[in-house]
Amino acid sequence: MATLTTEDIDAVCGLVDELCGICWDESKAYLIESRLQKIVQQESCENYRDLVRKVRAEVAPGLKPQFIDAVTTNETLWFRDSSPFDALQFKLVPELIDSKAGTPFPKRLRIWSAACSTGQEVYSIGITLAETIPDYLNWDIQILGTDISPAAVEQASYGAYGKLEMTRGMKTDLLNKYFVEQGNQWRICDEIRSLCRFQECNLHKPFGHLGHFDVIFCRNVAIYFDDADRRSLFERAAEILAPNGWVIVGSSESLAQLGPQWHPQQHCRANCYHPNMPANNLVASR
Ligand SMILES: C[S@@+](CC[C@H](N)C(=O)[O-])C[C@H]1O[C@@H](n2cnc3c(N)ncnc32)[C@H](O)[C@@H]1O
Structure with a gap:
């Protein structure tokens, strides 16, 4: 060799x-x-x-x-770091629901998992929404999972996981409620799968065509990029984020250096960013 x-x-x-x-x-x-x-x-x-x-x-x-x-490093697990999913359940989704009341699309939620690896993040978001919104199947919910790795996207889209993968962060009650056993694998149930779409996407290429989102999970991927690419990524992400939308990054990541609109807010111990809210500039410059 x-x-x-x-x-x-x-x-x-x-x-x-x-x-x-x-x-x-x-x-x-x-x-x-x-x-x-x-x-x-x-x-x-x-x-x-x-x-x-x-x-x-x-x-x-x-x-x-x-x-x-x-x-690519596809390391991931269910409900990784837990706090972003708590923030989603107890802060972001309730606020988004309130802000959409009276708009033409009060039941529409769009969430993007921008480097979804093998799908655990996407389905963790889906399960969190199902646990938060009792009639979620009557809502217009789409969770888009994208990744540059074709093999990861393929597994994510199929939504089946082996025993070892299921032991990493999945609680038994949620496993029994949202997965179907198939041979030696567990496959995400049709109800949650129906909320999710998957496609390949290189975050260094334009992604404006993906649509607009209320929440963007962009976790544990920008750590692999240089400063200029990281800045460009989050500035472009802000462009396709709803005016009161949120960006969530990994627990070891911070966007504070990108400017005042990236002033972090702690919710349920998760660092959340609200880059398009004008109030953010005031908070940061005080
Ligand atoms: C460590 S995983 C993070 C998965 C998930 N977001 C999480 O936090 O558990 C990083 C993912 O980023 C993807 N990735 C790396 N470079 C990328 C790029 N340029 N565009 C899109 N995805 C990329 C990898 O394929 C990998 O699946």
């Missing part, structure tokens, strides 16, 4: 940045080997630069998606 040289690392990091906007450097040599070695062998590449050349040239139809699947 070819050993990894500095030129290989530079070539792989360049392609990872080009395709996914993910910042890798020489400190990720172990990741390059562990994630790409199999594809290097499968494609009979002379070395990692040869793999980069083949992916760029798209010598085989599935090679680029396979490369993207391999370099």
Whole structure:
């Protein structure tokens, strides 16, 4: 097997940045080997630069998606960090419902999970809405899950999970209420699945066509981007956020450095952002 040289690392990091906007450097040599070695062998590449050349040239139809699947980190779990789902249930959804009363679409809710990985975040949102709104099936609710990884989107869309995945954050009562056992997997029930849509989306490309959203979950993905890309991502997200919409990021992430409209608000211990609310500028500049 070819050993990894500095030129290989530079070539792989360049392609990872080009395709996914993910910042890798020489400190990720172990990741390059562990994630790409199999594809290097499968494609009979002379070395990692040869793999980069083949992916760029798209010598085989599935090679680029396979490369993207391999370099992305799809770590996720049910109700990750719990507090964003508490904030959704006890603060964001009740406020959104109040603000929509008297509008032409009082029962419409649009939520985007912008890097949904294998779908746990999307279905956790769906279950939270079902637990919050008793007649949720009579509402016009759409939860859009997108991710750059085709394999992750495929699993998310199918909505079935093995025993190990189900032990990571899913409570037994919710498992029994919202999942159907199929062989050695649990599949999300039709009611929750019917609220959800999935598609591939690279957050570095324009996403205005996805529509407008009341809440955008963009968690644990911008940590892989450089500062300029992170700023661009959230500024573009604010453009497709409803005037009183919310952005939620990961527990270790902060958007405060992006400007006064990104003044964090703590609700149920979750950092929530209300970037399009004029009052935010006042709060931040006081
Ligand atoms: C660590 S997971 C986070 C999943 C979920 N949001 C959570 O917090 O549990 C990061 C996800 O970001 C996706 N990702 C990485 N780069 C991306 C990009 N440029 N556009 C869209 N998704 C991307 C990965 O494929 C991966 O599924």
